[in-house]
Structures are given as structure tokens and as C-alpha cells.
Amino acid sequence: MQEKRVCSEGLTPGCSAHARGSHVDRDFRQLTWDDELEDDCRELIRLAVREDLERGHDWTTVAMAAAASRGGATFGARESGVVAGIHAARLVVEEMNLDATWTTWVDDGEVVEAGKPLAQLEGSARDLLTAERLMLNLLGRLCGIATLTRQYVTAVAGTHARVYDTRKTTPGWRRLEKHAVHCGGGRNHRTGLFDAVLIKDNHLQLRRNESPTATLADAVRHARQFLGQHGVGDLIVEIEVDTLDQLRDALQGAPDIVLLDNMTNDQLREAVQIRAAHGADVELEASGGVNLATIRGIAETGVDRISVGALTHSSRSLDIGLDWSLS
Template sequence: MPLTPLPRLMVEPIVRAALLEDLGRAGDVTTESVIAADATLSAVIATRQPGVIAGTDCAVIAFDLMQPGISVVVERPDGSAVSPGDVVLRVQGNARAILSAERVALNLLCHLSGVATATANLVQAVQPHKARIIDTRKTTPGLRALEKRAVRAGGGDNHRFGLDDAVLIKDNHIAAAGSITAAVARARAHVGHMVKVECEVDTLDQLHEALAAGVDVVLLDNMTPAQLKDAVAIVAGRAVTEASGRVTAATAGAIAASGVDLISCGWITHSAPILDLGLDIG
């Protein structure tokens, strides 16, 4: 299924803020002193390592904001698997504008492609099991929409986008409410019928309590693959099962083999290594 782009209305303010941060109070003094105002150039953004691309819309907008009319051709759209040397974007136009936008375009493109690549590696690791890789709210402040879309570019899926679109009762909520039963009952009484209720559990006893309370999803936190397998058997289809904790490409396969529906991972958004890309003139 083609990856639907985010509306420019959502992306442009993020890119604009990044450009303003980089240009500072005086603009790009290096480029303006070295490059003639009417100089033009052609360049490509190419990959230095294999991975999956995300964030091309950010790069396109960065160049366009510096100077409308710069030609940007996307050769590898978001979600594309790439090898070293593959051309992702071709850029042509005013040299000053291209060089001044270069770092912001690359910062966003490299970071988001890193998120997509990390996600794709986990998606590959859980094959051929049914488990889907999902993200969390552990995102870079201000970049959540971009990072969550990058997860989808890598073949993953999204957990809730914020505090307002689902109930997730965690250990501190349970401690403050007194019990899982009390917390779930209060949540059900507060939210509408369209809002799903998920509860984090650390033990099989807590799992039994959460199921009795009627949750829609159980978050099985930091359980071993053997414990996860037992939990899936106990749930027996009565709720969606989500495993979380200590998820890496090395552990994801065993976690998926337990039969869980979802595997959530925070590091794919907040700590994924960048995918190395660079802008080359010529």
C-alpha cells in the first residue's frame, strides 16, 4: 500500500523552525561570502549505506523554503529500500539556497531514514510470525508525526499518537488508583465508547485481573518469551496482546514466536542511528 504523505501544513512549520535555528541572526555568512548571488548548481542526495528512506518531503520543503522554484526530484520515495550510492533526490537551482538548506534537509532525512531502517530491521526479524512492530510515545519533542510516519515507511505500525487518543494504564496509574480493577473501572466511566483501554501488566496474576476488568489490550511488560507464551494462552483471544521491553533485532524473533499480536519499541524513534546520506555537487 502506498505511503500517504503528511499534509504540508503539518511538516512545513517543523522544517521552517529548523531553518530559522540554523540561519540564526545573520543568515549563512559562509555561503553568502563565498558563492555569487546568481550562481546555480546541480546536486544529488545519495546514500552511503543500505537502508530504508523516509523524510523526503522534509528535504523538498527545506529547499523550497530557502528559495521557491528550486527543482527537487525525488528518485527514491519514502519506504524505498536503498543501497550505497543510490540517488534519493536531485536538486537544481540557486547555489546559495541549496547550500544553506543542505544541513537541515540532511538532518531530517538522515534521522527519519534511520527510524525507517531500524523499524525495517525489526520487521524482518519477526518474520514469519504474525506480530507487528509498533512505536511508542518515546519520540523526539516536536518530531512525533514525522517519526511515526517514518516507522510506517519501515513497515511498522503506530501506537497511540498522544495522551488523548487511547487509555494506557501503566504501573504508576495502578499504584495511584489502588488496583487494576479500580483503574480500569474509572477509565471506562470517564472515556467514550470509541476509546480503547489498554493496561500494562508485569505478572500473570495482574494479567488475570486485567482480563477480568475487561481491557481491550494488555501490555505485557518485560516478560520472557516463555512468560509471553503463557500469557498469550491465558488471553486466548480475549484481548490484543502487546509485548514490550528489551526488544532488539536479536530478541524480536523469540518474542514474536510467543504468539503476541504487537511488539512495541521506543528506541526506534528516540535512539535509532541515522542513515548516512550526503549531498554531492555535479
């Protein structure tokens, strides 16, 4: 496989969109394109290839296309959107060992209009036909997430709030989908259960079974002490509350973030005032009932973060098409 990169816009590898976001001193890891993400992507591609080919052949293509036939396939956006998945598509060429040259004209994070060509494969017609659906699936899914994310980010422009994803992702696709959120200008919440503490109501109930008088502040302090004892004291500690009284309690424990679950905008505004009166260096995250119609009002309450599960669980694929030239 040969690769050519002909975009002349001076973009660095990975997403370009993240450079436009605000700086956050203490935050979750942001999933730019790196070796770890590439390894996850390769593993997913191998699974997808097994789904299509198992140990056999693409019998339709083998029957219909001569071994010597050559061709080209240009991937293009049929609607406007934000690009994500260009690097993932390149890995399909490598993992399938395609007899083809991969040329790209855009990078992840770029905004494109309908009709914009994204990339081209030139080489064995058999290889191109066998790989086309997998590459379209990757590009369509990831571009769709990036595009929806950009819509949410645009909706809160000019406010203090930042848009975050969640763990509501497709199994096996998490890092790729979170990378697509990053490409759309959103921010990544925790990657998994291993890289942050998020104390939710079920955790609190279990804690109270062991210590009936424990407060939310006690739960935060206990988590910090436990993390310190196990050498991971630098992990972010977040706690979920669904009432303002719970917020007052939680602030006494000095968490990094308080998640305000399913609160009205009036409650969110009051939560911001409570935090200010407390003088706490704690960020407030709104969650629940967030969509494109409601997010602006939520952002205007003064919260710092808004987590949106819809970015990954409700996005549709962007329409990516192929223009063929076969010989």
C-alpha cells in the first residue's frame, strides 16, 4: 500500500478542531489520534474483515472482476459535515493489504460541503470492491458523530459551557467514537471506568449500607483516600447529585466536578449561585434532557460542562458516497 497526502492546508496529523477549544487545566484525557487509538482501530478492522470474509473470499467480486482489472474509487461527502475517520480508513488499506494507493484531500476535523472529495483509492479493482463497504461504514459513522457534535458546540457558542460526551458508545468503538467527538470540537469525558471516579446514586447506596451516616462529602473524601492509598490519587473525582441540598453536601467534600442530574434551568442557575457562595473550586456539569433544542438554555445558566449522550448514541451516519472508475 502506498499513501499520498495532498492537502496543503498545513494541518497536523489527527484532528484540527481541538485547537479551537478552550484550555482546561484539569480535565479528562482528550482522544487525539495516537498509537493506542490506532491499535484499537486495527483490532476493530480485523473483526470487521472477519465478519465479511471469514476464511473465504469475496466470491461476487472474484467471479465478476478479472484479477488484472484496475480502477479508482473516490470517497466524497454527499452532504455538508465534519470529517472524522480518515485515519481509520487508511488503516483498512493496511490491514487488508490492499494493492492500492491511498490519497487524501482532507484531514479529520475539517468542515466540508456537499460534493467535496475526501480521499481516493487507486489499484486492484477486486481489492477496492471488497474493501468499499467497510471503509464507508467507518467514515459515515465517525463523520456523523463529528458533525452532530459540531452542531451542539455551535449551539453553546459564546457561553461559558463546554460540550462533553459520555460512555454511551458502541461496544468496541468507544475510542474511535470519542475521537470523532473531539474532531467535532467537543470534549471527551472519562474514557472508561479506569481513568476517573464518578460516584453515582447506586454507589452511594452501597456506601450507606456499610456506613449509614455517611454524607456525600464523606463519600468524596473516602474515594480520595482510597485512590491515594492505591497510587492513583491524581484521578478526577466527580459525584452525581439530583437536588440542591445534595449539592451543598457534596461541595463540603471538595470534588473536582459535581454532576447535576436532570435539574431544571432554574435549579441549574441556583446551583451556580450555591457554588459561588461556597467559594468552591469545583466545576458543575449538567446532564439529562439535553438536546439541540434545550442545550442553549442549559448553557446560559452558567454551568461549566454539559454532557450529551446523544453525540454517540443518537447520531446518524453522514452520507458518504463513492465515484468509481473501473477498467
